[in-house]
Amino acid sequence: MAPLKEPNKLQRLGEAAVTSLPYHPEYIDQGTVFDTALLEPVSLLAEVSTTPVSTQIASDYLNLRLLTPISSNTSAAGAQIEAVVSQPYYQADRQLLYPAGTILTGTVQKASSADG
Numbered sequence: 001m002a003p004l005k006e007p008n009k010l011q012r013l014g015e016a017a018v019t020s021l022p023y024h025p026e027y028i029d030q031g032t033v034f035d036t037a038l039l040e041p042v043s044l045l046a047e048v049s050t051t052p053v054s055t056q057i058a059s060d061y062l063n064l065r066l067l068t069p070i071s072s073n074t075s076a077a078g079a080q081i082e083a084v085v086s087q088p089y090y091q092a093d094r095q096l097l098y099p100a101g102t103i104l105t106g107t108v109q110k111a112s113s114a115d116g
């Protein structure tokens with residue numbers, strides 16, 4: 001019963017139909033993750049700009065994406081949380097403080113249930 005309750009039922013049904021054919025295209029399914037080792041260093045052909053394009057400069061906010069789910073019903077003060085920086089953060093003198101992709105860890109400071 002679990003496959004019937006999971007999301008993307010129609011997509012999985014279509015994939016099953018295509019893969020059951022005797023001849024079908026080869027492709028990588030959506031959401032597939034794989035690791036690889038580089039045989040040689042990657043070189044960039046494009047010129048790297050030294051001025052940031054869309055960045056935050058000396059603002060009071062840091063754009064983050066939470067990696068740890070937080071709920072007012074289940075999170076307690078002192079619980080560990082993780083977040084990743086979604087946009088580079090620069091000081092006023094354009095010195096990079098947090099590059100995009102930096103993982104930050106912290107703790108919940110205060111928690112109270114939303115229903116109470």
